[in-house]
Amino acid sequence: MTDPIRRPKRKNPVVRTRLPVLPPWPRSRIALGLTAGAAEGRFVLQVCAECGAVQYPPREACHRCLSDRLPWREQSGGGQLISQTLLRHSHDIFFRERVPWRLGMVHLDSGPTVVVHLHGAVGAPPTRVRVGARLDKAGMGVLVGFPDKDVPHMADDRQLREMTCDPKFRKVLITDGKTRVGQALARALVSAGADLVWVGHAEPWKQFPGLAELKELPQVSLVPLDVTDARSVKEAAGEFGVKVDILINNVEVHRTHGITSRYGTDVARAEIEVNYLGLLRLAQEFGPVMRARGADGQSSAVAWVNLLSIFALSNFPPHGTYSASKAAALSLAQCLRAEMRPASLRVINIFPGPIEDEWNQLLPPPKLAPEAVARAVVSALQDGVEDVYPGDIAQEWLARWRESPKVLERELAGH
Amino acid sequence: MSRQGYQGVAVAVPVTVPYVRYSIRSAHWFIAKALRALLERAGLQKAQVDGACISGFLLFPDTAVGLMQHLGLSPRWLDHIPMGGASGVVALRRAARAVQSGDAEIVACIAGDTNHVDSFRHTIASFSQFARDAVYPYGSGGPNASFAFLTDYFMRTRGAEREDFGKLCVAQRHNALSFPHALFKKPLSIEEYLGARPIAEPLHLFDCVMPCAGAEGFLVMSEERVRALDLPFARVLATIERHNAFPDDPIQIRGGWALERDSLWNQAGLAPQDMDLVELYDDYPVITAMQLEDLGFCAPGEVVQLIRENTFTTEGSLPLNTSGGQLSVGQAGAAGGYLGLVECLRQLTGQALGARVAGARRGLASGFGMINYDRGLCAGAVVLEAGGQ
Numbered sequence: 001m002t003d004p005i006r007r008p009k010r011k012n013p014v015v016r017t018r019l020p021v022l023p024p025w026p027r028s029r030i031a032l033g034l035t036a037g038a039a040e041g042r043f044v045l046q047v048c049a050e051c052g053a054v055q056y057p058p059r060e061a062c063h064r065c066l067s068d069r070l071p072w073r074e075q076s077g078g079g080q081l082i083s084q085t086l087l088r089h090s091h092d093i094f095f096r097e098r099v100p101w102r103l104g105m106v107h108l109d110s111g112p113t114v115v116v117h118l119h120g121a122v123g124a125p126p127t128r129v130r131v132g133a134r135l136d137k138a139g140m141g142v143l144v145g146f147p148d149k150d151v152p153h154m155a156d157d158r159q160l161r162e163m164t165c166d167p168k169f170r171k172v173l174i175t176d177g178k179t180r181v182g183q184a185l186a187r188a189l190v191s192a193g194a195d196l197v198w199v200g201h202a203e204p205w206k207q208f209p210g211l212a213e214l215k216e217l218p219q220v221s222l223v224p225l226d227v228t229d230a231r232s233v234k235e236a237a238g239e240f241g242v243k244v245d246i247l248i249n250n251v252e253v254h255r256t257h258g259i260t261s262r263y264g265t266d267v268a269r270a271e272i273e274v275n276y277l278g279l280l281r282l283a284q285e286f287g288p289v290m291r292a293r294g295a296d297g298q299s300s301a302v303a304w305v306n307l308l309s310i311f312a313l314s315n316f317p318p319h320g321t322y323s324a325s326k327a328a329a330l331s332l333a334q335c336l337r338a339e340m341r342p343a344s345l346r347v348i349n350i351f352p353g354p355i356e357d358e359w360n361q362l363l364p365p366p367k368l369a370p371e372a373v374a375r376a377v378v379s380a381l382q383d384g385v386e387d388v389y390p391g392d393i394a395q396e397w398l399a400r401w402r403e404s405p406k407v408l409e410r411e412l413a414g415h
Numbered sequence: 416m417s418r419q420g421y422q423g424v425a426v427a428v429p430v431t432v433p434y435v436r437y438s439i440r441s442a443h444w445f446i447a448k449a450l451r452a453l454l455e456r457a458g459l460q461k462a463q464v465d466g467a468c469i470s471g472f473l474l475f476p477d478t479a480v481g482l483m484q485h486l487g488l489s490p491r492w493l494d495h496i497p498m499g500g501a502s503g504v505v506a507l508r509r510a511a512r513a514v515q516s517g518d519a520e521i522v523a524c525i526a527g528d529t530n531h532v533d534s535f536r537h538t539i540a541s542f543s544q545f546a547r548d549a550v551y552p553y554g555s556g557g558p559n560a561s562f563a564f565l566t567d568y569f570m571r572t573r574g575a576e577r578e579d580f581g582k583l584c585v586a587q588r589h590n591a592l593s594f595p596h597a598l599f600k601k602p603l604s605i606e607e608y609l610g611a612r613p614i615a616e617p618l619h620l621f622d623c624v625m626p627c628a629g630a631e632g633f634l635v636m637s638e639e640r641v642r643a644l645d646l647p648f649a650r651v652l653a654t655i656e657r658h659n660a661f662p663d664d665p666i667q668i669r670g671g672w673a674l675e676r677d678s679l680w681n682q683a684g685l686a687p688q689d690m691d692l693v694e695l696y697d698d699y700p701v702i703t704a705m706q707l708e709d710l711g712f713c714a715p716g717e718v719v720q721l722i723r724e725n726t727f728t729t730e731g732s733l734p735l736n737t738s739g740g741q742l743s744v745g746q747a748g749a750a751g752g753y754l755g756l757v758e759c760l761r762q763l764t765g766q767a768l769g770a771r772v773a774g775a776r777r778g779l780a781s782g783f784g785m786i787n788y789d790r791g792l793c794a795g796a797v798v799l800e801a802g803g804q
Contacts, residue, residue: 024540024552031548057549057788063662082666085556085563086616091536092555101554105564105789107665113789115553115564125567142552 002121004153005161007169007195008299020294020343023094025138031058033072038133038141039386043077045112046070056112077131079108081145084118084125094137097295101159104145106131116145120157123147134163135384137344139337155382164384165246165303165346168193173244175200175225175282176251178208180370181307181355185248188374190219192382195299198240200225200251202232227251227278237285245299247286248377250307251278254359258320268321275325276332279306283336294343304340305348305377306333310394312351313401314408337386348380353393366392418682421651424511425641425802427634428456429760431768433596434629434745438529442473442748443485445527445630450486453523453632457644466492466519466635468510470502470526470749472538492519499784500696501656502526503631503753504795508654510635520636527630528748535626538748545788556615559623561786562699563615568666569701570617577617579722580700581608583735584621584742586727587697591739593729593769598627598745621742624698629747631757638802647764649799652777653682656795664790670783671794672709680711683798687712690798691775692762693733694755696783697740702791706781710796729770737762737772756780756797763801776801 027035037044046055048062049069061068083105090096104118106129114131122129128148136142144160155166172189176182177199186197197220201211204224214220223240226232227249253274255267283304293301311319312326330349337347354360356367368391376390389398400408432448446469454461467490469479477485479495492513496502503526510522539557541547554560569575588603603621611620641648655678657671672679680686687710695710697703704718712733713721727735738744738758741751759780761767777800784793 024547024555026541027548027552028544057545083564083568085560085567085618086613087554087556087560087563088612088616089559089614090555091539091557092551095554095556099554103554103556103560103564105568105666113665115550115789117553125571136552138552140552 001151002153002157005156005169005298008297017293018097018295018297020291021094021097022138022342022344023136024092025140027140028058030060033058034133035135035139035141037072037074038135040388041383041385043075043131043133043143044072045075045110047073054108054110054112056114075108075110075131077108079106079129079131081105081118081122081125081127081129082107082113098162104129106145114143116143117159117163118145119147119154119160121147121151121154135346135386136163139341139346139386161298165348165381167246167378167381169195170245170299170302171196171243172246172248173198173200173240173286174248174250175227177201177211177214177222179250180210180357181373182250183210183214184370184374185250185377186214186217186220188371188378190217192378194219196221196243198223198244200236202226202251227281228273230281233281233285237289241286241289242293244286244290245293245301246303246305246381247282247290248305248307249279249282252307254319254322256319256322256359256362258317268325271321271325272328276328279329279332287336287340290345291340291343294345301345303346303348303381304336305350305380307350307352307373308333310351310353310389310397313397314405314412316412317414346384346386348385349387350377350380351387351389351394351398352376353391353397418678420682421511421515421654423638424514424651425636425638425648426507426651426760426799427636427641427646427648427764428453429757429764429766430456430632431596431757432527432630434598434627434747436530436598436625436627436745437532438628439531440529440628442471442527442529443477443482445529445628445747446471446482446525447486449525449527449630449632450523453525453634457634457646459521459644461488464488464490464521464523466490466510466513466522468494468496468506468522468524470496470498470506470752471528472499472748473528473534490519492522498752498782498793499749500698500752500791501782501784501793501795502749503756504654504780504782504797505656505793507635507651507756507797508656508795511651511654514635514637520640522635523632524635525630525632526749526753528628528750530626530628530748543785543787546786549788558698558786559615559618561789562701563618564789565667566617566622566699566701569668569704572668573704573716573719575704575719577609578605579719580622580704581605582722583700583703583727584608587736587740588743590729590737590770591743594738594744595768596629597739597743598625599739599743618699622699624741624746624751627745627747629745629750631747631750631753633757633760641802647766648802649760649763650802652685652798652800653679654795654797655679656793658794659792660794667790668705669709670705670791672706672781672796675794676709676711679796679798685777685798690777690779691734692737692759692772692778693735694759694778694780695736696752696755696781697736697742698746698751700742702783703735706783710779710781729772734772737767738769752782752784756782759799763799
């Protein structure tokens with residue numbers, strides 16, 4: 001088993017906060033396929049479409065038949081650990097600060113030998129392991145050798161925790177507690193071991209259902225936060241921003257209709273004000289202080305989660321302006337990801353299909369329960385992935401969009 | 416068809432540009448020093464050298480081509496060997512054929528590299544596409560980590576103990592003590608070896624080669640020419656090279672030597688036991704052990720017994736890496752691939768700078784290079800015989 005991590009001691013204000021540095025990030029373009037898979041939590045390798053040979057490291061041509069048709073295919077990851085080392089010296093600053101660092105060589109059942117970061121609970125070679133892909137602190141896909149069977153407290157492995165955003169013993173801000181999703185998120189994060197959960201509410205004078213019960217949880221504190229108000233965001237960041245390890249931006253305005261069925265720009269403006277500019281305000285106030293704490297010990301600042309929508313990928317005309325605001329937010333989130341990366345903070349985008357709430361009333365099932373959205377967020381943090389498409393509808397839209405964005409656009413345009 | 420031999424080819428003028436841990440000079444500087452030493456020792460003018468074979472990791476962005484203008488040479492035969500630790504053997508093979516065929520008369524073979532305080536890190540961070548994509552992001556241990564994997568596996572598979580590798584390292588340090596260019600000048604005891612700090616377990620400090628700056632070189636020409644110049648020389652009895660051997664082995668436990676061993680000894684008409692000295696590529700002792708097996712000094716799988724039965728000192732049994740090898744002299748980049756060959760040439764031509772292997776007539780030198788991903792890809796070896804004067 002893995003030794004469970006302990007609640008971190010109070011930070012010593014005299015000691016300088018360690019600055020974030022990244023593990024080596026340069027890769028050849030072809031190797032980024034591994035990162036693209038890892039960003040969704042999948043371990044993929046190139047598999048020759050002609051002869052079936054599995055390739056690693058990534059190549060431009062099949063090492064057996066020289067075909068250049070090498071699609072990335074999901075792998076079981078089963079293999080034999082054939083060699084290991086415990087690194088006590090490194091040429092790179094990131095690892096130099098983190099040695100000893102355990103590495104292994106795994107002979108995959110599918111053929112290739114891979115170098116992996118080796119989980120501490122794996123026994124000495126020769127032994128069976130499961131290889132999985134994770135994003136490292138640079139946001140690049142890397143391979144990890146896990147014990148063949150799960151062991152208690154596996155997520156607490158010191159090396160693995162450098163690649164995930166596990167909420168255990170971390171402090172979390174949820175930007176909107178008035179929705180069922182916000183409340184489900186707060187409960188899920190408390191269950192996942194979060195140390196402290198700030199839950200924002202824009203209008204503290206209003207009694208929203210469920211908020212009073214949420215307040216009963218000892219880890220939860222309600223904080224006033226109105227993302228349409230620059231001063232409100234600034235005050236919140238000034239008050240507790242320096243302690244936020246994970247920020248979950250779930251605040252949104254969602255109204256139905258597209259262009260011609262609604263007159264004027266007021267609704268669209270409100271959607272942009274919250275869904276797009278709200279994100280921008282939060283990022284400008286909380287971003288810099290979180291970036292400074294990207295390597296702040298066991299419970300460093302680690303992740304920024306955006307609740308987007310599958311409608312961000314392609315406009316859903318019955319919810320047309322909402323789709324546009326989410327597309328804008330997606331684009332901004334990509335910018336945020338690029339700017340957070342040097343501080344090793346992960347930006348996680350959640351693309352749910354229609355959620356079971358009042359604004360999706362007229363959409364047919366299946367719809368996502370708020371608890372399912374919350375579970376998806378917690379797993380994304382625990383696995384350290386970047387992009388999550390929870391629910392059957394989101395998965396189906398994603399598959400259709402990947403196959404042909406144009407076909408999907410035409411399908412969504414209706415008859 | 417039997418392989419053509421190297422009749423009429425002579426190797427001469429072993430040259431070492433003294434090693435330093437760090438230098439503010441470039442690789443070009445070290446190679447220029449080596450060329451000048453070759454010319455002076457051979458009594459040649461620059462224009463008489465009509466062939467050049469160059470290796471150096473840190474020549475970038477130059478290659479052998481740019482270096483010719485840099486040094487004012489106009490060769491009619493030019494080669495650049497980017498094979499790291501195998502570059503000496505491979506350079507000799509290429510140059511010997513050039514001389515034999517008349518494409519060149521006198522070929523200067525030189526490898527040199529510098530070592531700035533931070534240059535080794537840059538070299539390993541961008542060593543190869545595979546290393547950058549699939550090794551360096553995993554702890555950035557460089558060759559220490561790669562050889563730690565090979566050593567861990569070799570120890571388990573062959574039943575080798577740290578003491579066995581220690582014996583090789585201690586013997587080489589003993590040999591180095593009389594070699595003026597060795598950067599390590601203090602004796603090493605087995606207790607010090609075993610007690611050294613871990614670097615990448617199971618490797619400890621004295622298992623790891625030390626990067627440094629320096630250059631090595633020699634001249635290849637016809638026997639007729641070498642006699643006219645009145646230079647001591649050696650003959651080339653046999654050579655081999657093999658790249659990316661055994662790609663289906665899940666981890667390296669043998670190298671290209673194992674495929675080409677018979678070809679080597681058949682061409683030489685000799686056996687491993689006929690060698691008076693052996694200069695094996697030794698950036699980490701596991702590779703020395705692997706070569707002892709692959710080149711036929713013992714049966715496959717029995718190297719541990721061989722190590723326990725021999726002293727490997729210059730004056731003892733199976734004299735190995737008589738200048739101290741890279742582990743005691745230092746690894747001057749690509750020149751590490753020349754060090755053993757140049758020392759072998761010195762011993763066979765009566766020009767040893769340190770202790771001599773008494774009556775040495777025949778020797779073997781090997782090369783091993785380029786951990787592209789998980790294993791060294793280039794393997795080579797050469798058998799030399801004293802040619803007289």
